[in-house]
Amino acid sequence: xxxxxxxxxxxxxxxxxxxxxxxxxxxxxxxxxxxxxxxxxxxxxxxxxxxxxxxxxxxxxxxxxxxxxxxxxxxxxxxxxxxxxxxxxxxxxxxxxxxxxxxxxxxxxxxxxxxxxxxxxxxxxxxxxxxxxxxxxxxxxxxxxxxxxxxxxxxxxxxxxxxxxxxxxxxxxxxxxxxxxxxxxxxxxxxxxxxxxxxxxxxxxxxxxxxxxxxxxxxxxxxxxxxxxxxxxxxxxxxxxxxxxxxxxxxxxxxxxxxxxxxxxxxxxxxxxxxxxxxxxxxxxxxxxxxxxxxxxxxxxxxxxxxxxxxxxxxxxxxxxxxxxxxxxxxxxxxxxxxxxxxxxxxxxxxxxxxxxxxxxxxxxxxxxxxxxxxxxxxxxxxxxxxxxxxxxxxxxxxxxxxxxxxxxxxxxxxxxxxxxxxxxxxxxxxxxxxxxxxxxxxxxxxxxxxxx
Amino acid sequence: xxxxxxxxxxxxxxxxxxxxxxxxxxxxxxxxxxxxxxxxxxxxxxxxxxxxxxxxxxxxxxxxxxxxxxxxxxxxxxxxxxxxxxxxxxxxxxxxxxxxxxxxxxxxxxxxxxxxxxxxxxxxxxxxxxxxxxxxxxxxxxxxxxxxxxxxxxxxxxxxxxxxxxxxxxxxxxxxxxxxxxxxxxxxxxxxxxxxxxxxxxxxxxxxxxxxxxxxxxxxxxxxxxxxxxxxxxxxxxxxxxxxxx
Numbered sequence: 001x002x003x004x005x006x007x008x009x010x011x012x013x014x015x016x017x018x019x020x021x022x023x024x025x026x027x028x029x030x031x032x033x034x035x036x037x038x039x040x041x042x043x044x045x046x047x048x049x050x051x052x053x054x055x056x057x058x059x060x061x062x063x064x065x066x067x068x069x070x071x072x073x074x075x076x077x078x079x080x081x082x083x084x085x086x087x088x089x090x091x092x093x094x095x096x097x098x099x100x101x102x103x104x105x106x107x108x109x110x111x112x113x114x115x116x117x118x119x120x121x122x123x124x125x126x127x128x129x130x131x132x133x134x135x136x137x138x139x140x141x142x143x144x145x146x147x148x149x150x151x152x153x154x155x156x157x158x159x160x161x162x163x164x165x166x167x168x169x170x171x172x173x174x175x176x177x178x179x180x181x182x183x184x185x186x187x188x189x190x191x192x193x194x195x196x197x198x199x200x201x202x203x204x205x206x207x208x209x210x211x212x213x214x215x216x217x218x219x220x221x222x223x224x225x226x227x228x229x230x231x232x233x234x235x236x237x238x239x240x241x242x243x244x245x246x247x248x249x250x251x252x253x254x255x256x257x258x259x260x261x262x263x264x265x266x267x268x269x270x271x272x273x274x275x276x277x278x279x280x281x282x283x284x285x286x287x288x289x290x291x292x293x294x295x296x297x298x299x300x301x302x303x304x305x306x307x308x309x310x311x312x313x314x315x316x317x318x319x320x321x322x323x324x325x326x327x328x329x330x331x332x333x334x335x336x337x338x339x340x341x342x343x344x345x346x347x348x349x350x351x352x353x354x355x356x357x358x359x360x361x362x363x364x365x366x367x368x369x370x371x372x373x374x375x376x377x378x379x380x381x382x383x384x385x386x387x388x389x390x391x392x393x394x395x396x397x398x399x400x401x402x403x404x405x406x407x408x409x410x411x412x413x414x415x416x417x418x419x420x421x422x423x424x425x426x427x428x429x430x431x432x433x434x435x436x437x438x439x440x441x442x443x444x445x446x447x448x449x450x451x452x453x
Numbered sequence: 454x455x456x457x458x459x460x461x462x463x464x465x466x467x468x469x470x471x472x473x474x475x476x477x478x479x480x481x482x483x484x485x486x487x488x489x490x491x492x493x494x495x496x497x498x499x500x501x502x503x504x505x506x507x508x509x510x511x512x513x514x515x516x517x518x519x520x521x522x523x524x525x526x527x528x529x530x531x532x533x534x535x536x537x538x539x540x541x542x543x544x545x546x547x548x549x550x551x552x553x554x555x556x557x558x559x560x561x562x563x564x565x566x567x568x569x570x571x572x573x574x575x576x577x578x579x580x581x582x583x584x585x586x587x588x589x590x591x592x593x594x595x596x597x598x599x600x601x602x603x604x605x606x607x608x609x610x611x612x613x614x615x616x617x618x619x620x621x622x623x624x625x626x627x628x629x630x631x632x633x634x635x636x637x638x639x640x641x642x643x644x645x646x647x648x649x650x651x652x653x654x655x656x657x658x659x660x661x662x663x664x665x666x667x668x669x670x671x672x673x674x675x676x677x678x679x680x681x682x683x684x685x686x687x688x689x690x691x692x693x694x695x696x697x698x699x
Contacts (some may be wrong), residue, residue, distance in 0.1 A: 001556075001560040002556065002560065003556055005553060005556035005557060006557070008553075009542070009545075009553050012544075012545075013542070013544060016544065069655055074626040101575040107663065138475055222672060228542070228543065229538055229539050229540040230539065230540050230541060230542060231536070231538065232501075232534070232536040233534065233536060233539050233554075233598075236504045236506060236532070236533070236534035236559075237527060237529060237533075237554070237557040237558065238526060238530040238557065238558060239529075239557050240526060308565075341614075428507075428508075429507045429508060432501070432506060432507070433467075
């Protein structure tokens with residue numbers, strides 16, 4: 001009953017109007033970002049999937065006319081562009097939505113008929129600095145259609161049938177296989193890698209948020225009690241120091257979980273918005289010839305299962321346990337850091353050690369494989385307990401179970417050690433007497449100097 | 454008169470400083486005892502040890518039959534402690550704060566309500582109790598904390614500088630309240646204060662502490678007579694100066 005009273009007080013301190021407002025704000029940002037990305041990517045997809053060929057025809061030969069007629073009869077829309085000769089930019093002035101076009105110069109048809117290699121101009125416009133603003137399939141679609149038509153005509157001239165031409169163009173039948181550990185599956189490596197990346201992107205971000213939020217709220221909770229001089233009163237009441245600290249830890253963990261849940265919902269809706277149009281893009285851009293081979297391929301999900309990369313319920317449970325121990329380490333560390341605080345300024349900087357301990361392994365594991373680092377660097381990175389949280393999922397995925405268990409064991413030992421010191425600190429006199437107050441120290445030095453004067 | 458507090462040779466050694474050196478005194482039921490001394494004399498250290506916030510290096514104190522070193526949790530059930538310059542949770546309303554603090558001493562809802570009702574009457578903050586503590590003045594916070602310290606009817610209320618931050622009229626009111634609670638309800642008080650006038654008016658006995666030593670204890674009139682001084686301030690000055698000479 002007394003514990004619930006304490007927990008309620010801690011929760012009411014952490015869950016306030018500002019906190020709820022920031023959660024709503026965070027969700028709104030994700031939602032808006034998701035929609036912006038969706039509309040931006042869907043524009044690109046639309047462009048890629050439409051059979052629109054942007055051509056500026058400057059050649060009046062019969063060959064070119066026939067070619068354009070052929071494109072039309074095959075269901076392509078021809079967008080005839082007018083551009084001044086010598087001023088390729090003028091076409092974009094006339095059509096604001098135009099991103100790229102192909103110029104068929106004078107003498108194009110003549111060159112083909114002579115069996116020469118004709119020249120075409122491919123024109124694209126840089127629209128802005130943003131990544132997605134320039135993301136377009138460019139004039140490739142138009143160029144591919146022209147190339148196909150011209151090569152067919154050239155083949156006809158040489159007496160080669162269209163089937164023979166196809167064989168010449170792609171003489172090899174390639175089936176891609178990807179190997180992970182001792183298993184292999186018939187799938188291209190790039191599709192496996194992109195799927196794994198998507199899966200492994202969300203967890204580290206959630207871990208980051210969880211660690212930051214929990215530490216920040218627990219440090220603030222302890223330091224505020226010290227700064228506002230409420231800690232002494234609280235510790236002189238008939239509740240054990242253990243229950244005071246447990247209530248604080250539990251409240252911080254509950255609030256962090258709440259934040260993580262909101263973050264996950266927001267992030268999922270954001271990636272969904274982006275990825276749904278991206279995958280549509282992928283399927284639409286697959287040409288007819290490739291469709292057959294795609295059908296024969298495994299679906300990515302099945303391939304992941306076959307390669308042993310799909311995590312089972314047991315693996316997720318292990319990741320959950322590791323996450324729990326990570327949070328416990330954070331909480332224990334935060335008790336120590338919170339106890340060192342004596343003024344509001346130092347309270348804000350106290351989270352820095354935890355930020356460093358999280359950022360370093362996060363960055364390292366994002367860009368490289370820790371086991372491939374030089375021995376000294378590897379030892380340093382592995383010594384940081386949070387590294388093992390970031391490597392947990394890949395380790396389980398790639399079957400490095402012994403490395404996973406070692407990491408988990410190491411984190412458990414670290415937790416026991418840090419918690420021991422945290423409890424010792426909180427249950428001793430030190431919680432009231434200890435302080436790491438660099439600002440005050442320097443002021444003290446200053447005043448003692450003036451006294452000597 | 455049974456003793457509510459018996460302090461037996463209580464000492465506290467910080468890394469280099471001996472903050473309290475074999476301090477011994479006792480407080481009877483319904484008695485108001487004041488610990489006075491210059492800054493850094495060891496008043497707060499002694500009070501913090503009795504409140505079980507600090508563990509003594511040696512010696513012990515028995516509060517209502519419970520040892521502060523062996524049964525600190527039992528001791529905390531019998532005492533309330535109001536630290537000097539203590540604050541309250543700013544985002545809570547006054548009434549919520551009282552309810553929260555009462556809930557740490559008693560668990561029954563009816564008992565909690567009784568405590569809160571009593572505190573409401575004592576602090577005299579009226580409707581302001583429904584406002585957040587962050588909007589209170591220093592004096593209002595002190596009144597709230599004082600009401601909190603006595604609402605649970607502890608056997609021993611330990612008040613460090615009880616009237617600090619209060620204006621004259623409010624301070625007088627608080628002193629009267631302390632005397633009334635001791636006389637009518639048999640509540641014992643351990644006070645510490647710099648205000649000699651206050652001590653002379655409110656306390657039954659005083660203890661003068663200097664450099665960690667409890668120099669002298671006694672009733673104020675006894676001490677005035679012993680040191681041939683017109684008031685407690687002069688007694689204090691002489692005792693402290695004597696200690697400096699030795």
